[in-house]
Amino acid sequence: xxxxxxxxxxxxxxxxxxxxxxxxxxxxxxxxxxxxxxxxxxxxxxxxxxxxxxxxxxxxxxxxxxxxxxxxxxxxxxxxxxxxxxxxxxxxxxxxxxxxxxxxxxxxxxxxxxxxxxxxxxxxxxxxxxxxxxxxxxxxxxxxxxxxxxxxxxxxxxxxxxxxxxxxxxxxxxxxxxxxxxxxxxxxxxxxxxxxxxxxxxxxxxxxxxxxxxxxxxxxxxxxxxxxxxxxxxxxxxxxxxxxxxxxxxxxxxxxxxxxxxxxxxxxxxxxxxxxxxxxxx
Numbered sequence: 001x002x003x004x005x006x007x008x009x010x011x012x013x014x015x016x017x018x019x020x021x022x023x024x025x026x027x028x029x030x031x032x033x034x035x036x037x038x039x040x041x042x043x044x045x046x047x048x049x050x051x052x053x054x055x056x057x058x059x060x061x062x063x064x065x066x067x068x069x070x071x072x073x074x075x076x077x078x079x080x081x082x083x084x085x086x087x088x089x090x091x092x093x094x095x096x097x098x099x100x101x102x103x104x105x106x107x108x109x110x111x112x113x114x115x116x117x118x119x120x121x122x123x124x125x126x127x128x129x130x131x132x133x134x135x136x137x138x139x140x141x142x143x144x145x146x147x148x149x150x151x152x153x154x155x156x157x158x159x160x161x162x163x164x165x166x167x168x169x170x171x172x173x174x175x176x177x178x179x180x181x182x183x184x185x186x187x188x189x190x191x192x193x194x195x196x197x198x199x200x201x202x203x204x205x206x207x208x209x210x211x212x213x214x215x216x217x218x219x220x221x222x223x224x225x226x227x228x229x230x231x232x233x234x235x236x237x238x239x240x241x242x243x244x245x246x247x248x249x250x251x252x253x254x255x256x257x258x259x260x261x262x263x264x265x266x267x268x269x270x271x272x273x274x275x276x277x278x279x280x281x282x
Contacts, residue, residue, distance in 0.1 A: 009034035038189040046152025052191030059117035069107040127239040145198020147212025161197040173206030178263025185256035255279035
């Protein structure tokens with residue numbers, strides 16, 4: 001398996017994972033090898049694969065451990081240690097969570113009844129062509145709305161947030177204008193992040209108790225425009241994070257990124273324009 005080009009952080013991450021299945025490795029090392037931040041790597045890897053980086057690494061190690069067990073490995077503790085687990089008990093818990101069976105069961109009955117996680121190969125589908133971004137400094141922005149905690153494996157619930165927000169639009173206390181925002185914030189570097197479907201507000205005082213809130217400070221942004229149906233926006237986002245950003249000479253800032261929808265946006269319309277605001281340093 002050959003290393004990918006330096007401008008492809010996902011390919012580089014996958015290569016390093018496959019090269020390091022039997023040694024200690026963490027997210028910091030993988031991100032440094034890819035030449036991007038932990039947050040950047042978690043975002044692009046999750047968008048492209050539907051898994052977090054470390055979840056994929058664990059699943060690959062457990063898959064190779066399952067193969068060894070099915071092949072007759074006699075000492076489960078040795079297999080556990082080689083897979084990065086410090087005890088038989090910790091290995092068994094992780095193994096059961098991944099496959100629904102204990103290591104002993106797989107050693108006895110083989111691999112027929114479990115779903116292995118094979119090495120990923122990213123396809124060579126070209127990234128979509130992006131319009132050149134504009135650069136601007138955005139002022140402090142207060143956004144409130146319906147939020148949830150997600151990771152790459154569970155972000156299918158984001159459209160439901162927008163459906164729930166729709167029932168509040170027009171009567172949110174302190175709402176400023178008619179734009180709506182999809183804000184990604186509070187990332188923890190392990191692939192977990194908050195997403196808020198919301199509106200700009202003048203303050204956080206007169207809001208429903210279950211509303212999420214985020215204050216976005218003054219920040220420099222690269223602003224991209226997605227044109228077309230909302231269902232195709234993931235391709236635009238992928239091109240920004242996995243194509244434009246690694247090759248741009250710009251560095252991602254530690255700040256929320258967000259989508260901005262104009263007041264007349266209609267998700268049913270196949271011809272839309274959505275702005276994607278990416279925070280950058282400088």
